[in-house]
Amino acid sequence: MKLHTINTGLFKLDGGAMFGVVPKAIWQKTNPADANNLCTWAMRCLLIEDGNSLTLIDTGIGNKQDEKFFSHYYLHGEDSIDKSLVNLGFSTADITDVFLTHLHFDHVGGAVIRDGEKLIPAFKNATYWSNEKHWQWAIEPNAREKASFLKENILPIQESGQLKFISEQDNIEWRKGINIGFAYGHTDAMMLPKINYKGKTIVYMADLLPSVGHLPLPYVMAYDMFPLKTLNEKQAFLEEAVNNNYILFLEHDPIHESCTLQRTEKGIRVAETFNLSDI
Numbered sequence: 432m433k434l435h436t437i438n439t440g441l442f443k444l445d446g447g448a449m450f451g452v453v454p455k456a457i458w459q460k461t462n463p464a465d466a467n468n469l470c471t472w473a474m475r476c477l478l479i480e481d482g483n484s485l486t487l488i489d490t491g492i493g494n495k496q497d498e499k500f501f502s503h504y505y506l507h508g509e510d511s512i513d514k515s516l517v518n519l520g521f522s523t524a525d526i527t528d529v530f531l532t533h534l535h536f537d538h539v540g541g542a543v544i545r546d547g548e549k550l551i552p553a554f555k556n557a558t559y560w561s562n563e564k565h566w567q568w569a570i571e572p573n574a575r576e577k578a579s580f581l582k583e584n585i586l587p588i589q590e591s592g593q594l595k596f597i598s599e600q601d602n603i604e605w606r607k608g609i610n611i612g613f614a615y616g617h618t619d620a621m622m623l624p625k626i627n628y629k630g631k632t633i634v635y636m637a638d639l640l641p642s643v644g645h646l647p648l649p650y651v652m653a654y655d656m657f658p659l660k661t662l663n664e665k666q667a668f669l670e671e672a673v674n675n676n677y678i679l680f681l682e683h684d685p686i687h688e689s690c691t692l693q694r695t696e697k698g699i700r701v702a703e704t705f706n707l708s709d710i
């Protein structure tokens with residue numbers, strides 16, 4: 432098995448929304464905001480090359496929305512999903528599986544592209560993986576979360592016949608060396624892949640822990656549907672992670688790709704940060 436980081440570009444989100452109840456005077460020391468109170472975040476996907484399978488975890492924001500939509504998110508940086516795949520010698524047609532942690536637009540936007548008037552899967556030979564509970568939650572969204580679940584990112588996947596569901600069972604073995612954890616605070620039934628790699632466990636954190644800045648327990652995004660559930664899930668996960676020396680792969684951290692953890696007087700905090708290619 433080989434893991435490759437797939438950078439799909441940077442975007443901006445409101446710093447206050449990203450840090451929930453934490454005051455700006457505190458979070459801006461590590462995540463400086465611009466004049467509009469926006470901070471920069473990554474959309475970092477992961478490619479798992481294993482035998483004949485090439486699995487992409489999450490897909491970034493994509494490029495099919497209109498200018499007005501993108502004007503809210505200030506996309507920047509040189510990377511795109513296509514470029515990052517080409518740099519590794521792959522094309523979108525080579526992807527055999529697309530694993531969607533959840534269906535918020537910054538995770539699933541790149542899964543579907545525009546083809547003239549039509550919307551079609553960006554990865555024409557891939558099976559797309561979600562779970563039934565989250566899928567139902569996303570296609571009939573509540574008013575608070577509706578702006579994150581865009582029908583044009585989601586429905587074409589099902590219409591193509593390329594969608595499959597993973598059964599919702601915590602720590603289920605999805606593939607050899609890949610188990611799936613479930614979390615319910617950020618959104619209903621978000622999936623977190625745990626990958627055995629070079630004798631270590633790499634966990635794709637999705638929105639359970641967007642960045643190292645979110646390690647302290649009360650640092651929970653205002654975007655989360657059930658913040659106290661996130662807090663409890665994060666606490667349990669961090670204990671498990673520090674006890675088992677997990678490597679955390681951070682989808683949204685603007686600087687740090689991965690980290691390990693250690694216990695400190697203040698709680699569980701970052702030990703080292705590094706890139707997957709350094710392992």
Ligand SMILES: [Zn+2]
Pocket residue numbers: 533535617638
């Ligand atoms: Zn999300």
